[in-house]
Structures are given as structure tokens and as C-alpha cells.
Amino acid sequence: MAELALVTLASLLAGCVDAIVGGGGLILVPALFAAYPGAAPATLFGTNKGGAIWGTAFAAWRFLRRVELRWCTWLPACACALTGSAAGAWAVTQIDARPLRIALPLVLLALLAYTLARKELGRAHAPRHAPRQEALWAGAIALVIGFYDGLFGPGTGSFFVFLFVRLLGFDFLHASAAAKLMNTSTNAAALTLFAATGHVWWGVALLLAVANIAGSFLGTHLALSRGAGFVRTVFIAVVGLLIIKTGHDAWSLLG
Incomplete structure (x- = not known):
């Protein structure tokens, strides 16, 4: 019971953080x-x-009630994210992901440095593409990051948010809303694979889901009430933690 209480509490906190960024x-x-x-x-x-x-799905739903996105862009992008994730899950059985694990902290460090250097990045929502071009950009990002999520995974949400801000001109709030849609798609692909091979404890997963939705409710409330600046701050903190975690993992591989 102590183990179940620990992971349920962790799921609550994870849902809150994940909903924000x-x-x-x-x-x-x-x-x-x-x-x-x-x-x-x-x-x-x-x-x-x-x-x-x-x-993640609950956060996407709450964001989309308050944040306007073009469905002509994001429904095809969801399909691209799901396809990319499935392809990545297959690729992980065929190739060695070790070089990616070693390079990841350096990529995240560059992403963090760029975000800190560009202090106005993601504070204003100014989409820079017409609907058709935006759909093409979003689909390409979804396919590439979806593939990464299926292949390896850590930092997927952060990569989605950063690229939507940098390449599409979104603020951090709109980027986070779009990232939730993409993450729901990639998670669905991964969950289907794990479920098909019998690798899900459904009783534990149900408790985690309830706690995760509760945390998601709190996280989306904070993001929507405090705006893009707050989401940017949490983004910087999460990427910093990712650098520490992936850096430690990479060092272990080299050692």
C-alpha cells in the first residue's frame, strides 16, 4: 500500500507539471x-x-476551451505525431539509441541557452504562417518529435513547446496547448503498443489516471490564469531538470 500511495502522489504532481509545460x-x-x-x-x-x-488529454481539453487553435492545422498534426511515434517505437528495435542518449543533454542545453538569451521569446502570440504553411510546419514538427518520442522520449513536451514557439511564432501558452494535443497522440501510440504486449498494470494505471487528472486540473488552472510568462518560467525549470537527468544518464553510458 505504501508503494501505491507513493506512485499516486507522484502521478498527482506529474499531472500538474505536465499540464503546464x-x-x-x-x-x-x-x-x-x-x-x-x-x-x-x-x-x-x-x-x-x-x-x-x-x-494529458484532460489538459488538452481544458486548454482548448480557452486557447484558440486552428483545427485544420492540428488534426493532421496529431495524425503525424501518432505516425511518427509508432515509427519510432519500431525503430528502437532496429537501431542503437545510445548516441542519441549521449547527445541529448547538449541539445537541451542549447535549447535552454537560446530561450534564456531571447528574453521575449514566447511572450507574445504572433503566428507567422498562413494556415496551409502552418499546417505543413506543424505536421513536420509532429512527425519528427513523434518519432523521437517513440524512439527515446525524454523531453518530448519541451521540444514540442520550443519548436512551436520558435518556428510557428506561438507564445508559450498556445505552444503548450498544442503540445498537449501532440503528446496525447504520441502517448496513445505508445500505450497501444504496451497494452498489446501485456505491459500495463491496469489497476495501478487507473489510480494513476485519477491522480494525474486531478494534477492536470491544477496545472491547467495555473497556466491559464497566470499566462505565457508563467509557462515560460516553468519551461526553463523543467528543461534545466532534464539537462541534469539526461546528463547523468549520458555520463553513466560513457563511464
């Missing part, structure tokens, strides 16, 4: 590994997806 896996996945050290990693990853997808 992504990165909830930084909290929930380590908690699952700490609570169930003897379980197969695939089962813990699958159970994480089984709980987290509901908080």
Missing part, C-alpha cells in the same frame, strides 16, 4: 521504478503511459 515523466517514471524495483521496465513504462495519457 510537459515533463511529468521526470516525476512519475522514477517513482514507479523506486516503488517496484523488481518489475520489468516495459511494464512500468506501460503503466506510466496508462495513467499519464488521461491527464
Whole structure:
């Protein structure tokens, strides 16, 4: 029971952070590994997806009630994200992801440095493309980052947010709303794969889902009430934590 209480609390906190800017896996996945050290990693990853997808979908729904996005852009992008994620999940069985794991902290560090240097980045919402061009850009981003999510995963939400801000001209609030749609699609692809292979504890996943939705409610409330500047601050904090986590993992691989 203590283990279940730990992962439920972690899911609540993860849902809150993930709803604002992504990165909830930084909290929930380590908690699952700490609570169930003897379980197969695939089962813990699958159970994480089984709980987290509901908080992400709930956050997307709440954002889209308040933040206007062009559906002609984002429905095709969702399909691209799902396709990319499925392709990445297949690719991970065919190629070695070690070089990517080693390079990731450097990529995240560059992303963080750029965001800090451009202090006005993502504070104003000024889409820079016509609908057709925006749809093409969004689809390309969704396909590439969706593939990365299926192949490896850490930082997926942060990459979505950064690219939507940098390439589409979104503020951090609109970028986070769009990222929730993309993450829901990529999580659905991953969850389908894990479920098909029997790697989901559905009883635990149900409790995680309830806690994740509760955390998502709090996170979306904070993001919507405090605006793009608040989301930008949380984004910087989450990317910083990702750099520490992925840097440690990369150092372990090199050691």
C-alpha cells in the first residue's frame, strides 16, 4: 500500500507539471521504478503511459476551451505525431539509441541557452504562417518529435513547446496547448503498443489516471490564469531538470 500511495502522489504532481509545460515523466517514471524495483521496465513504462495519457488529454481539453487553435492545422498534426511515434517505437528495435542518449543533454542545453538569451521569446502570440504553411510546419514538427518520442522520449513536451514557439511564432501558452494535443497522440501510440504486449498494470494505471487528472486540473488552472510568462518560467525549470537527468544518464553510458 505504501508503494501505491507513493506512485499516486507522484502521478498527482506529474499531472500538474505536465499540464503546464510537459515533463511529468521526470516525476512519475522514477517513482514507479523506486516503488517496484523488481518489475520489468516495459511494464512500468506501460503503466506510466496508462495513467499519464488521461491527464494529458484532460489538459488538452481544458486548454482548448480557452486557447484558440486552428483545427485544420492540428488534426493532421496529431495524425503525424501518432505516425511518427509508432515509427519510432519500431525503430528502437532496429537501431542503437545510445548516441542519441549521449547527445541529448547538449541539445537541451542549447535549447535552454537560446530561450534564456531571447528574453521575449514566447511572450507574445504572433503566428507567422498562413494556415496551409502552418499546417505543413506543424505536421513536420509532429512527425519528427513523434518519432523521437517513440524512439527515446525524454523531453518530448519541451521540444514540442520550443519548436512551436520558435518556428510557428506561438507564445508559450498556445505552444503548450498544442503540445498537449501532440503528446496525447504520441502517448496513445505508445500505450497501444504496451497494452498489446501485456505491459500495463491496469489497476495501478487507473489510480494513476485519477491522480494525474486531478494534477492536470491544477496545472491547467495555473497556466491559464497566470499566462505565457508563467509557462515560460516553468519551461526553463523543467528543461534545466532534464539537462541534469539526461546528463547523468549520458555520463553513466560513457563511464
